[in-house]
Amino acid sequence: MIKILLKTVFIVFFTVISCQLSAQILKGKVTDSTGLFIPGATIQVIGHKLGTSTDANGKYAIKFPKTGTYRIRVSFTGYQNTETDIQMDSISKTMDFALSDTKTLLQNVVVIGSRSSVPRTNIESVVPVDLITSKDVKTFAQVDLTQILNYVAPSFSSNRQTVADGTDHIDPASLRGLGPDQVLVLVNGKRRHTTALVNINGTFGRGSVGTDLNSIPVSAIERIEVLRDGAAAQYGSDAIAGVINIVLKKVTPYSFSTSFGQSDSKALGRNFSDGRTFQADFSKGWAFRNDKGFINLAGQYINREYTNRGGLDTRPLLYSAAPTKGALESEATFEARYASLKAADDARATANGLDRNNMRVGNSDSKNGGFFLNGQYNFNKNSNLYFATGYTHKTGSAAGFFRLPTQTTQIDLTLFPNGFLPFIDTKINDLSFSVGSKGKIGTWDYDISNTSGQNTIKFNINNTVNASLPLGTSPTSFYAGELLFRQNTSNLDLNKKYEFDGGLMTSLNTAFGGEFRIDNYQIKAGDELSYSFGQPSAGIPGRMVGTSFTAAGAQVFPGFKPGNAIDKSRNNVSAYADFEAEFGPRVLLEAAGRYENYSDFGSNFSYKFTGKIKLFGDISLRGAYATGFRAPSLHQRYFNNESTQFVAGNPTQVLTVNNDNAIVSQFGVGSLKPEISRSGSLGLAGKIAKTFTFTIDAYNIDIKDRIVFSSQYARERTSSGALIPTGVVNQILNTVDPNAQVNSVQFFTNAITTNTAGLDVVLTNRFNLGTKSNLLLTVAGNLNKTVVRSINGSDKIESDPTLKAKLFDRLERSRYESSVPKNKLNITANYTIDKLSLVIRTVRFGEVTYLNAIDPTVAANNLPAELDQTFNPKWITDFSVSYAANKSLTLTIGANNVFDIYPDKLYINPRNNENNLSGISTDNYTGGLDNTSNGRFLYPRAISQFGYSGRYVYGKIACTF
Template identity: 45%
Template sequence: MRNTYLYRWLILASIFSLFIALTTSAQTISGQVTDATTGTGLPGVSVLVTGQTAGAITDANGLYNLSVSPGSYTLRFSFVGYTTQNIPVQVTAGNTSTVSVKLVEGLASLNEVVVVGSRSTQARTSTETVAPVDVIQSRDLQATGQIDLTQQLNFVAPSFNSSRQTVSDGTDHIDPATLRGLGPDQVLVLLNGKRQHNQALININGTIGRGSVGTDLNAIPSSAIERIEVLRDGASSQYGSDAIAGVINLRLKERPGTTVNAQVGQYYKGDGQVAQIGINHGFKLGEKGFLSLTGEFRHRGATNRAGDYTGPVYTNWNVGQQSGESAAAYVARRQSLYQQDQTLIQQNNFSLKNNLQVGNARVDNAGFFLNARVPIANSNASFYASGGLNYRRGLAGGFYRYPYQTSQVITSIYPNGFLPNIQSSINDQSLLVGVNGETKGWRWDISNVYGGNSFRFDVTNSNNASLAYLGTRNNPTSFYAGTLSFYQNSADISAAKDFGKQLGLTSFNVATGLTYRNDQYRIKPGEAASYLNFSPTSGQIGGSQVFPGYQPANAVNATRNVYGGYIDLESDVTTRLLLNAAGRYEYYSDFGGNLAGKIAARYRFSEAFSLRGSISNGFRAPSLHQRYFSAISTVFVSNGTILEPRQTGTFRNDSPIAQAFGVPPLGAERSTNYSIGITSRPLPNVSVTVDAYQINITNRIIYSNQFSRSTSGAGLIVANILNGAGQTDVNSAQFFANAVNTQTQGIDVVIATNPRLRTGTLDITLAANFNQTKLVGDIQRPANIPTDATFGNFLFNRQDSARLTVAQPKSKIQLTFNYRLRKFGAVLRFSRFGTVQAYDPANPALDEMQNPKLITDLSLSYRILKNLNMTVGANNLFDIYPDRLRVTNYPTAERYGSAALDNSSFGRFVYSRSATQFGFNGGYYFVNLSANF
């Protein structure tokens, strides 16, 4: 695969070089865009030829060049924080036209021309579209002080949510990201308008997005991004499966010049050191072409916010009362065991502090991206390409294995136990190539994008307890546990034409296209020592502790083909009424077809007020991961007293075991989206958008809870099924199933203004999202397994429902002040994260709730030189943490149980890891240097 991929790159590079050689010049429009107050050049201004696809971005000095044919045009100049200007220009053969513009300070991102959500050539700002769109510029991302793309978005887009997870296997290394409170797999990610591949990892631990497969946004260097468009509306009919909650479109940089951004920082606690450097350089290729190259390196140190451990270490004193034992005798026996343990702890100088890593995993990330366009000689067509390579290496801890846990620990190797680590190696690649142009008024595009993501698991500082008979010599402590991979190839052909003039309308755009996609999902098994039990009768647990390797029985190489076609109509029916209608049919080779449609409209009552709304249906096809993932893993489950390890098997939906349980084949999730909103300019320097929405989803795919074996009831049925399949070492079974229906309701609000000041400029933006998700209808259950509360044999319990309904903030409100005075700048941001909750699997009295918190970010910048800017800042300035867990398990005080498994870990979890608002690392300070040449 790697060699094949390299050959593809070499062939495409050769084609790319050929197109460069064919480049020729055309009529040129050039000029400079400057700040009307200071006279300095403005980099990154969008220059668009209205009614066409031609456009440019100004360089570091505000200069731009456009190549067009002779004729009359209107140029649209737009930039965040400035008022958009439309300038007419006449281009004649043999002459160079010069159009220079002075932009005046204006509203923030509500004035930026958007691309996503519309295939029309009419330039529309986010207040002029039929659906709400957030436009986030690269400087907005940089101003957050964050270095990962998911965290940058988390603090600039209220409808977007992403929190880092901890002690959750692979999910420690890839952040789940959501939109409007839905799942990571219900938002579609585009790169330069083309579908971006999913990650290889499926989230199967107790985190946000459990059972889902998202897109690894952190595989894309933020230094390569010019802007991000977030379409907050159902868009399956426009862009295909997954776009139930909306679409995130990442636009790569195009402008010439060099940009360097470097940052160092750390948390107030003195850990989590961060170092990042990103370099982007853009070249001109002829008069109209460009080549933009980006390299970025990020280092993120580990953090740890674990509490002091209060449980057993060498002697297990956390025992139950024996049959016939009196209460007094039980207390005395328990106390005697406790004292034995304390004596051994002191003798061995065992530290009870921080013996679990609860916080960010360590991650080192290196990425390279390119973005290019080359006009094809003597034609109205261009060749374009974009893509990149990204490599990430991570290190995260699991649960500590203590010496008393003799079934898991080889004490001759680890006399004091050990903290096992999961070491990840994540590779991400993508390459988009295409040709587009215009012929007789038809704008056409042919493209192909190939991309993939692989996730290799290695386990270090561990052991296979069943190899205890080998002693310390030749006994492995590191294991290769297997590799997940997902590859996707997408081909598209599309055409669009505006028939407005023929019909006597301002616009009547017709867009249509065909798509083909091939998905491939693989699981490669680990080495034998990572999963085998070499002494089954010894009572020792086989496989590498923390993460047993994938077994040969789990190996899979599954593919599917997806065929689709769509039509998209958009028309300015009158100067006040804008209509949009879209339909798409897609056929999946592994489960069938789906038809999605959308109708949307915007009516402008006046310059100060418009009403917009949409109705659509959508779908999300089950991922190949959900259909074919299987594994045997050690899962820590609360038994009401402690977290105990269980060998749990995840079995494929089409496996004999799932069929014996009565689990039906996976089908698509289906949605109905309703949206209505207003856009308003009540004052010349005030802009308001308010959008309400309701999203109904049926047959949501969930990752089931454990169905555990026992000697009676439903547990006996489970035992018989597992034993009959030869899974005698497996304690419980899990699988994926269409099981629940949900309804999500919410409101998005964005208010922007820039009050006139005597000195300097000030932009104020208030953005908020309020959402609520609830379960509706009955929960579908396996046909052959009765619900058994005694043994917790539920497909979907209270804890699972909380992850869908209350584990993400019910609201997020962000108020940002951006002040500029000559060389000085300041950004002050207040972010209020709403309530989150975690439910106990069975006992409502043990539920946990975290109250709303207000986070303050402050950064101050100064332009040292013309092209060099320094920023110092602090995120979470006042070192705010979430509420501590309410119920804590200190067995010496005879208090047991908690919500979400966290508090039954003997004090090691101070904050919930099952429901997170903004993380629990505390304050962070940083220094940033940026330069433009």
Template identity: 35%
Template sequence: MKQILPNLFLLLLISFTSVNAQTTLISGIINDQNGDPLPGAVIYEKTNPSHGTAADFEGQFQIEVKENTTLVVRLMGFQEQEVVATQNMKVSLKEDATELEAIEIVGSRSQNRTVTETPVAIDVINLEEVTAATGQLDMNQLLQYVAPSFNANRQSGADGADHVDPATLRGLGPDQTLVLINGKRRHQSSLVNLYGTRGRGNTGTDLNAIPMAAIERIEILRDGASAQYGSDAIAGVINIVLKKNSEGVNVNLGTGVTSEGDGATANVDVNYGTKLGNDGGYLNLTGQYQFRDRTNRVPENQEVFRNYVGDALAQSGGAFFNAGLPLSENTEIYAFGGANYRHGESYAWTRTADDDRNVPGIFPDGFDPNIISDITDFSISAGVKTNYKDWKIDFNNTFGHNEFKYSLNNTVNASMGMLSPTSFYAGKHYLSQNVTGVDVSKYYDGILEGMNIAFGSEFRIDTYGIGAGEYDSYAQYPNGTGGASEGAPGGSQGFPGFRPENVVNAHRTNVALYLDIETDITEKWMVAVAGRYENYSDFGSTLNGKIATRYEFSPAFAMRGSVSTGFRAPSLAQKHYSSTFTDVEGGVTIDKVIAPNDSELAKALGIPELTQEKALNASLGFTLNPLEGLSLTVDGYYVAIDDRIVLTGAFTDDDPDIGDDLKDLNVGAAQFFTNALDTRTYGVDIVLAYTYQMDLHNFTASVAGNFNHMELGEINTNDKLEGKEDIYFGEREQMFLLASAPRSKFNFSLSHNYKKLSSMIRLNRYSSVELMDWDGNIDHYDPRITTDIAITYAVNPKVSWTLGGNNIFNVYPTKQDPLATESGGYHDAVQMGFNGAYFYTKLGFAF
């Protein structure tokens, strides 16, 4: 079966099907108001957005449709236009710079600049096109395959991280990438990553809380942007742009399963658009339900450490909206936001029948603790835009909240013996953020060749808290309670509850002012300068700057580059998080404590107070369009981060400084957040794309790659920690940090459209990865290539069917010793994950 399915998909990929003879090949050209061609303009059927094409380098296009079909023509920076399909069409698009709803691309606040004219690297991902040719249900996994500089893998047995994938941009921390929605700051997750192969000690943004059906496009700014958008944008910015379409209903149904027969998925999403008023108002609503069953890749014939190794069970439901209503010709009110609820269940490490953490009278055969995460995430953003004497003013307030509640079943508190319940509420953590801001900009076409000035201010309030679990979830009962064995450990096995001493409700305020100026010195040379001042209530002030430039030697070739500084204050979670948790090191179960840096434990070791991270970014690259339909961008980058915040290794109860204190707490080890070291990251992003049209055939080929190399500086310690560098941040922890991204990652994709049939094949190549296991050995993961395919058939303009597969040849990472890996399985969460092949089908309906 495993060989038949891939061969069947490849056969379908190169086959074609007949089309209704009523359709006609329509040709046309798209220009701007000056008659210049507009390459890249998108043309699609209004009633079937998945059926479309793009203009070539000369602005020309061909599309197979019925005559008199209504087509939509779009290009960022220009007003959208609807036209009726006729032969030899000529479409002239008007610039959008003078409109209230002008499109602004992340990385430039000038509304007179398209994505190809920016001085820094920006990826624009059209979600409708991408999701039509992939089976990925969540955004993290989708971006993992379409954006080479983006990396995210699912963890296993990593508590909350089983349900929120730690994601990185250019191998930097999850908390060093800023996420925006419609250009407004998105709140982070309240989860602190404690396990897994990347993002340890970091808090990232839960991208999966946003329904993909609500998104029009994703813009990824691959450059330091602290001076433009906020001090934590060291690695770059991800801007999620929501849909505004105001007509029709789109429904998508999908399901899939791995080649092993597990990990079944189901997805239903509905997107509805309607007009508000008669002057261009809109309301777009999206609802989504998703289900993902467990996978299990437990090694065969191993000593039983884990009965389950693989993806956790997860089901979620959510809704998002995006709305705008003009009040006058120059003023509009708008709002967007939504809510998501996710229920997840993940198995912790197995407790065997003779384990001192088991109560044989309750579980005579041992047990697998089931950790249940209930995640609530919601946000609301509202504002007013106005145009006053050509000054564009945007006043906005955005509020977001994320909360994790933990409970367990199929577990015990061993110190309670036969009196122990088998289910516990283990507590919660939460994060809230409120941002009030005003942005002002104006474009001057009479200064040099054009100048855009933008300035604004933000006031932000952040809140982070921890709530205690029920008493039995963390309690240590006296010896002999309920017939328990002497010294039996307390707390709910798998995830001990948060204790009263962990409870915290911390706040922080931040005030920011920025100035952003872009100037076209000549028609070929532009320069952008930005500066941003921020003041944190608990970390003082910072001033960051950026200068970027682009020079166009010819319409086919341009150079671009930038230099900027960055600053990231420790997150409230890093500053205030504390807990007692259970870890398994090479099969040995140990309770650990994470202590804040102002605790007595931290002071006893001389762990210093957290301070800010400081960054320097530099990039240099070029864009090249040597032939019609062919484009190449190459961007090199350098990111230096000083005083990087990480989670230390474990100081154990035999440590001469804190050993007795740990024994008093009945835990075996302690970890801390600390500014451990400086890092230097070098890399190159390469994107090559070619589009070719021949009669009714449209071909698109692309190669997107990332080379990434990180160097670590000396470990920053003090006199009291001298000689403990291998514990403070030893080689094992260093290798996990270095493995935040493969040394190289390439995607090659080829798509083909012919009448009603479209097909795609994509090869993903990952370089080797090295980690250190619990035995101190180097686990070497060899390079791997995976293959994805998809075929979509438009049954009619309103119904489409997709059949596809990811990793169709069932490729797995290199096998390791499961007794020593982080996951307890043959593989850790590296490269493409370890679930093997996944096959899916989807139906799309438009009304």
């Protein structure tokens, strides 16, 4: 804490001094023709390495090295550039610029969704596109990109996960309620690689592979364009839900900011002041002389401490095994004996300092540092070279489940006599590089590029043991292996626009292109002791506890074995054509088609038709129909590992197997094939009275052959733990595992057909309240519903009701249908008066529902009905107040979740109460007789609503010069 405060004081001091030393020689503001300021406009001194851009209030300032005559150019995408000469002969001058505007609001210009070279705004776009500016992403305290988008974009959903292995460090995200792998991410219009992690734990997005948006520094971002429409025919695989295009900064002034904050919550009758977060970032873009291009460097560092909102462990005995009632023992005698044992157990826990609040349920520890470099060099007017490269290094520490002293087959009491909380520590490296050239060849525009990216995740398991080693000999730290994914994409794009005089068609934009991509996925084994039973290489057998085997490998995360190690690659070749025709000023039609051929599963053809008709004024009707696909990821195709679970007190193996494994073929499951989608949208978009804009879009998405991660197929056993010889799963597993060492198996397969329907609404109005004040109001909402229409297994699975029921149980179904909010509403007011800015935002997160794997509504299951639980909608309100002390320095204070709102609490079964002795020792249902895991989880973690860290207060200092 002291180190963080010292860092903050130092950076604040440095920032303030730097700001005060910077002299503003030429200053002013840039507006449109109506007088509204334009943030992000570029002011460049032609022929010199001087330039800047306007701030959030349209103001700028440039320091000149000496007196003389300079030519100034002011530009912004979608506006006509203006140039003027100025004589600098004094220490200070003021010059304002008014750019000639088009018929639309300038700050809403986007490039995603169309291959036309003509810039359009989000209300002119033929498909729905959200535009999120650099001001939007830095208004509040969220410092991770996924968290920023979760509160800014209603159709986007993402929350940090807890006690979920690697998923604690990489947030799964959703667009329009679909999976993390059904949205394509671009950076400067080029495909971004995914992570090396496949989510296999009990979180939203289970079985999917997403993109780590948090590996991109927020300080490097000029704007984010969110295309909410199927676009596989334009951009290829993964774009079923839409596309997120992150546009990097270009020529910008020096910009520094630093912030510090922490939780200030009073939930559960306790005061929480954890989750301290320190953030510092910078960016600067330099213009080359004589319009030769630019280079921009941006970096960011985030240090986030963990939060804990866990409850007390309700298991009555921490050191002693639960006693059993003797056949001749009376109930009163048994309870007296039980109470005496519990009193002694409690006294021992108190003496040894064993806290019943023994988990970390909340955000993990995380440190995230990285940079991005973006640049362009102009050879001449018809040719340039561009590049972008970034590197991020993240470390994290996430806790698992606490191991009690009573769990003797999972613990070494000579090392941890009071139990232990194991940690999964990760080192994540993300590297990307893109280089290309744009220009003209004859009358054609061309863009040729190559983009490479790599993501690696190393797992180190700490504060744990390999319980199978002789007592006192186990290490407490293990290297458990590494995941790696790399991708290389080469593109060639050609574009030409034809103009016609007379006739029905007035213009035709044609675009053609091709892509060649190589993917590589690797699993690297950990150290022997991270996965071994005993130490076979040294001739040390696995340890026994009585007649029971101990657990193999590092507790909480056994390492990858040499048998799990893989190195698999594939390639694909694609070609596309895109035609966009204008029929006068009111009608725009587009058609696109794309053919792709993959080396591992074959080919696919996708197409898309879109259209827009201007009804009257600036109001248009737009619609689209598209087919799409998502290629199975290499992770889903080849990931495999082994873990240990205990059945009747005995450790048995649980396998995650890939489609090459003989066990999978026994289920009749073949190789994975692509997911296929059909989607349609229809909407209205427009502008009224120059300042009010709106978009209203309805959508419907059908997806067949969706890839799911199956439920566990466990061996059938009697109540005493004996195998049932006639069990269908037993017969399947025995064909490859006659010694019954494997207890259960799970795998990826194309199993379900879904339908997703919804509505997106975005309303924005800017009020010019005078020369020094304005108000921007935004109301944005999303309604969304996903339904699993059918479950389709192999012929063998379909023929057996038991196999089909286990393929995709009701818990897995709820992850698709009800684990993200069915609706979200965002209301934001941004009021600026002179040097003061006040922003208030309130977001309504709709209801989510959790379904238990075993149906509690079936009387025979004898389970509490509340195991199925719906969590009510909640409003989360944030505010920030900023003061511009001068042209360079801005001070901000604020709070997120100012009213300290939490989700509904999880259902707690009254029988799971440490003060109620009867029934405690018989709680042998997996996961407990409620959803709290013996009281330790008070809020839902298997579904994604808005998290549970409570109120967060912060302060921020920003300097621009």
